[in-house]
Each structure stands twice: as C-alpha cells, then as structure tokens.
Amino acid sequence: MTTVLIVDDQALQRLGFSMLFEQYADLTVVGEATHGAEAVRMTAELRPDVVLMDVRMPGVDGIEATRRIVHSGGRSRVLVLTTFDLDEYAYAALRAGASGFLLKDALPDELISGVRAVASGDSVIAPGLTRKLIDAFTDRMRSQNPDQERQLAALTEREREVLTAMATGWSNPEIAERFHLAESTVKSHISRILPKIGARDRVHAVIFAYDTGLVRPA
Template sequence: MIRTMIVDDDALVRLGLADLLHGDPDIEVVAQAADGLAAIDQATAHRIDVALVDVRMPRMDGITATARLRTLPHPPKVITLTTFDLDEYVYDALAAGADGFLLKDTDPAEILRAVHLVASGSAMLHPAAARRLIDRYHHSARPRTAEAQSRIDRLTPRERDVLALLTEGDTNADIASALGMRESTVKAHVSRILTTLEVTNRVQAALLARDAGFTG
C-alpha cells in the first residue's frame, strides 16, 4: 500500500486528486494539507510514502516545502504539481529534492502511474516537457561544471552506462533491459551512483549530469 499526501491550497483540486487516488487499490490517501507548513506537520505525524505537492501556495510554497520534507527522518518521495508547462519554479522544486513533476491537467491514469513509479524509486523525468524544463532553466544556482564533472569522474564505466540512461528518464526496468542486467543489479548501481555523486535522488543525479554536460 502506497501511503500518499495531497498538498494544494485549492480544496477542489485536493478533492479531485483524493477521489482519483482512492480509486487505486494500492494507494491510500493518509493526509491532506492546504500549504507547505501544514504539509510538514502532516508528514511528521504520518508516515508518507509519496507527497503530491502544489508549487504555488500561501504561507510556505511547494519548493520550500519539498526541501523541508526531504530533511525529515523518514522523508517522503515528492511529486510537484503545476498549472504551467515549463514553469521555472518546477525546476527549483526538482533541485530541492522532488522526484518529478506533473501538470495538473495530466491524464488521470498517468498521475496514478507516476505515484507508483516514484514510490518504487523511479523518477518522472521521461516526459519531454521535463527535459525541456531542465534545459531551459539552466541558471547560476546549479553546481559548477567542473565540480559536477569531478563527481562523475569517480563513477565506474558501468555506473556511467547506468547514469546515461537514468539521465534520459529511463526506469530501472528500462535500464535493465537496455544493459542486459537484473533489475536488482540496476537498483544497486543507482544506489552507488547517488552516494558517489553526493545527491539524494535520481532527479538530482540527472541534473548534476546535465551540469557536467555528461552524455555517457
């Protein structure tokens, strides 16, 4: 059972997402919040596996909330939500530790798929909009190219192969198929890659690879 939290200042959006998630027998909505501060309180009181977090909210926005959620003793995976395609704030949310993002008008089946993917350790980088977003909002807050490259240089050749596919948004199953590995072996490689690159999730690993101009 995937324990989820919905964070959005629009009550109708929360209601709609809750109805959608309740329709999946493997997903349980255990908390809701109208802003980032309430989300931190709820995530502290409940064990949350995946949080769907709006970007723009009063009191504490989704970007700040994402960073705070990722520092909790048992941090949830985070999917940020936005009304705007190519919204610069979503890039900041990904850099803050979110595992992906969705547009609010995303097909309901894709929202459910995203929750399952993120809960299993994958990321929502494969939509073309996500790649355009990361490329467009390349700003000075990102790590310097030399620093990013020095971290990638620590990887083994096989880890670099995995990172190249991870950067394209491939799931563990996709990577396993492409490289002729077991999925459990891919998971082990991804874990070592995150440790070596000094990042917390796959999205940040992909961002760092792009910082370095890494192509495999």
C-alpha cells in the same frame, strides 16, 4: 498500502485527487493540506509515503515545503505537480529534493503510476517535459561544486555512458539496447552510480549530470 498527503490550496483540486485515489485499494489519502507550512507539519505527524505537492500556494510555497520535508530526514517522498508555465518552479523543487514531478493535466493512470513509483523509491518525470525544462533552466541554476567533480571522476567509463543516457532521457530498455546490455545490467550500473554521485534517485542523477557539465542543454 501507500499513504498519500494531498497539498493544494484549491479545494476542488484536492477533492478531485481524493476521489481518484479512493478508486484504488492500494492507495489511501491520510490528510489534506492547504499550504506549505501545513504540509510540513502534517507530514511530520502523519508520515505519509507520498506527499502530492502543489507549487504555488500562499505563504510557504511548494518548493520551500519540499525542502523542509526532505531535509527533515523523514521517510516521506515528494511528488510535485506543475503546469507548463511553472517549469522553473518544478526544477527548483527537484533541486530541493522532490522525487519527481507531473503535470496537473496528467491522465489519471499517469498520476497513479507516478505515485506508486515514488512510493517504491523510484522517480518520475512528466513525459516529454524533461529536456524542455532542463534546457531552459540548467545554465541559469548551475552551481559549481568541487565535490561533484570528484564524484564524477569516480565513475567508470561505462557508468558515465549510462549516466549520460539517463540524463538524455533514455529509459532502461533503450539504454540496454544502445549499449547491447541486459536490462538487469543497466539497473546494476544505475544502482552503483547513485551512491557514487550522492544521488537519491534517477531524477537527482539527471540534475547531477547537468550540474557537472556531463550533459549540456541543447
């Protein structure tokens, strides 16, 4: 059973999500929060598997709430919801520790799959939005970090290639085909890459690739 906390200041939006999740036996909504501060408190109390987080809310917004939840060290993972005109906020939320983001107009199956993926420890990014978002905001938000340069240097040539492919938006099957590898081998490379660069998941590996200049905006 995957437990979900819904965070949105719009009552109809929360109701819609709740009604959707009720249709699936493996998903259960354990609470609803109307703003970021309430989300942080309820996450600490309820310890949901996934926090479905809106970005723009009164008071503590979704970005700051995400940062507080992730930095608390708890087990809950954050999935941010955004719209096309909130790309910058979504990217900031990823840097704050969110495990992914989806558009609010995502199809129900896409949202359900995203929640399940995040709950299982994977990450999710709205299809077709990754490159647009990173191209638009990486140069402005890039931070210089000597530790990242050392982490990058620790990667093998093949690991760099796989990380570059990930950051370009390729899926595991596409990476396997490009480098003539088994998909299980690609997964093994990724499992070694993540701890070497200090990334929690695939999303943060992509951010690392752009931060270090391994991949640059088009």
